[in-house]
Amino acid sequence: xxxxxxxxxxxxxxxxxxxGDVLEVVLSYVPxxxxxxxxxxxxxxxxxxxxxxxxxxxxxPWLILHKQSTYSPYASITYTYDPCSNQWxxxxxxxxxxxxxxxxxxxxxxxxxxxxxxxFSFDPLNSTWCHVAPPLVWRTDPxxxxxxxxxxxxxxxxxFEDDPLAVEVYDFNTRAWCTCESMPESLKESAASAWLSVAxxxxxxxxxxxxTGVTHWFDSETKSWSGQFNLNPGQPVVNYYIGSYxxxxxxxxxxxxxEQFKIWKxxxxxxxxxxxxxxxxxFVEKLKSECFGFSSINVLVARNFVYMYNSWEVEEMxxxxxxxxxxxxGSCRWWSVPNVVCRDGMLKDRLVFTCSEVGFDELxxxxxxxxxxxxxxxx
Amino acid sequence: xxxxxEKTLILKSSDNExxxxxxxxxxxxxxxxxxxxxxxxxDAIPLxxxxxxxxAWIIEFMEKYADSTSTDAEKKDFDTEFVKKPFNDVxxxxxxxxxxxxxxxxxxxxxxxxxxxxxxxxxxxxxxFHIQNDYTEEEEKxxxxxxxxxxx
Numbered sequence: 001x002x003x004x005x006x007x008x009x010x011x012x013x014x015x016x017x018x019x020g021d022v023l024e025v026v027l028s029y030v031p032x033x034x035x036x037x038x039x040x041x042x043x044x045x046x047x048x049x050x051x052x053x054x055x056x057x058x059x060x061p062w063l064i065l066h067k068q069s070t071y072s073p074y075a076s077i078t079y080t081y082d083p084c085s086n087q088w089x090x091x092x093x094x095x096x097x098x099x100x101x102x103x104x105x106x107x108x109x110x111x112x113x114x115x116x117x118x119x120f121s122f123d124p125l126n127s128t129w130c131h132v133a134p135p136l137v138w139r140t141d142p143x144x145x146x147x148x149x150x151x152x153x154x155x156x157x158x159x160f161e162d163d164p165l166a167v168e169v170y171d172f173n174t175r176a177w178c179t180c181e182s183m184p185e186s187l188k189e190s191a192a193s194a195w196l197s198v199a200x201x202x203x204x205x206x207x208x209x210x211x212t213g214v215t216h217w218f219d220s221e222t223k224s225w226s227g228q229f230n231l232n233p234g235q236p237v238v239n240y241y242i243g244s245y246x247x248x249x250x251x252x253x254x255x256x257x258x259e260q261f262k263i264w265k266x267x268x269x270x271x272x273x274x275x276x277x278x279x280x281x282x283f284v285e286k287l288k289s290e291c292f293g294f295s296s297i298n299v300l301v302a303r304n305f306v307y308m309y310n311s312w313e314v315e316e317m318x319x320x321x322x323x324x325x326x327x328x329x330g331s332c333r334w335w336s337v338p339n340v341v342c343r344d345g346m347l348k349d350r351l352v353f354t355c356s357e358v359g360f361d362e363l364x365x366x367x368x369x370x371x372x373x374x375x376x377x378x379x
Numbered sequence: 380x381x382x383x384x385e386k387t388l389i390l391k392s393s394d395n396e397x398x399x400x401x402x403x404x405x406x407x408x409x410x411x412x413x414x415x416x417x418x419x420x421x422d423a424i425p426l427x428x429x430x431x432x433x434x435a436w437i438i439e440f441m442e443k444y445a446d447s448t449s450t451d452a453e454k455k456d457f458d459t460e461f462v463k464k465p466f467n468d469v470x471x472x473x474x475x476x477x478x479x480x481x482x483x484x485x486x487x488x489x490x491x492x493x494x495x496x497x498x499x500x501x502x503x504x505x506x507x508f509h510i511q512n513d514y515t516e517e518e519e520k521x522x523x524x525x526x527x528x529x530x531x
Contacts, residue, residue, distance in 0.1 A: 015467065015509040016467050016470035016471045016474060016509070017470075017508070017509050017510075018470055018473065018474065018508060021477075022473065022474060022477045025477070025485070025489060026473060026489050026492055026493065028489075029489040029490055029492070029493035030493045030496060030497075031493070031497070034493075034496060034497050037500075037501050037504070038496065038504065040501050040522045041501055041504050041505055041508075041510055041512075042505070042510050042511065042512050042513050042514065043513045043514060044510075044513065045510065376497070
């Protein structure tokens, strides 16, 4: 290990100074939220923070929770969870006009929709919102996802509309909606966010039926659908949840014969499934709802992190960190996180979760914005 | 039944104090492990960058961690008490752990250091780490304006 500077400490009172490589190691232990003030200590610390982030610190995706009132003006409070420091942080931001309830059907995409407006945000801390005209077809529970330079909205149409499988795409370049090829007929009974799990990879939007594993994909370039393919993890899975993982996919499946959640890596080319982990039983218990069992689990995937919770009783979240080993297949580290919002809070408000990779520059930028405040929630 | 003779090393601090440590304990420091493996035949291993105060603490830590009977919970309790030292000493131990290449100690001390930093303002960090503020007046103003709350 190269050492740039070392000071001797032979007297009780001599001041010890930390520089160079050693400082970078110390900084790699500091949570992201504290690295921002650390980078303001001096010029040499600023470059040490940057160097430490480049070489030593692996950033881990944050879980972001929006607790929103169900009544107008739909006021919302945001909390973020940093897995590096295992801390919840309360985020205060300038009040925004929430004209509707916040929704998300893709891990890092947040949106609101009314008959006159469609607003969405996909930057890590949701500091920037785009407001556009609403799509032509009124939808209550669609799949909404950002794919490349566009936002795809599919399904979720009221029963009495003409086409329950309608798909529209909003192009950032033309700033307009266009109607595209509808979803495949086989998805007629399940064309809503409640029934479909969504992931995006390489310009494709992939949708998987949660109950059956039947998968289709939408190409945002050709604006057409392909499939179907039936995911086959080789075990009796009753609930399928997918997410983007590097260039491929992650499948989290619930096997009801052993009452256990397992994780597979799925190739985006040929959908071949390779098991990479299973949830320890102690954590499976935490996801079980008293009344509804495992029927409404939500799974969020970002980078190598999987966050899971039961949307009926979100008292605890289960987190899985996938670590790559030799040959591409590694191991899983599991732990649980108590929800920062207590039970009473959950009863009167809606909770919407997203997860994204929050980087130092992003955090630094947002912390400088007027009226943004980050406070660590003391446990 | 006789157990094999356990080799003991003599570690000499920068202020010439000698400490006896079992080889199996001392090799937790990779620097010492490398010296032993390379066939170091000196009477005592001189540790030029570690004084007796720090070396005594490091040996205390090494012996706790080498003890196969101590549980993870016991080690955690030990760590919690061990890091309760004046901050200057925490920094001294970090430097020593880095010099000796002792990963377990480095981990515990860096963690403790990071924990302390969480509660400090930018000025307190400068004071505790003895850092010279190298921003010009204008730069300092700009930085303060960015993060006024961190300067309280």
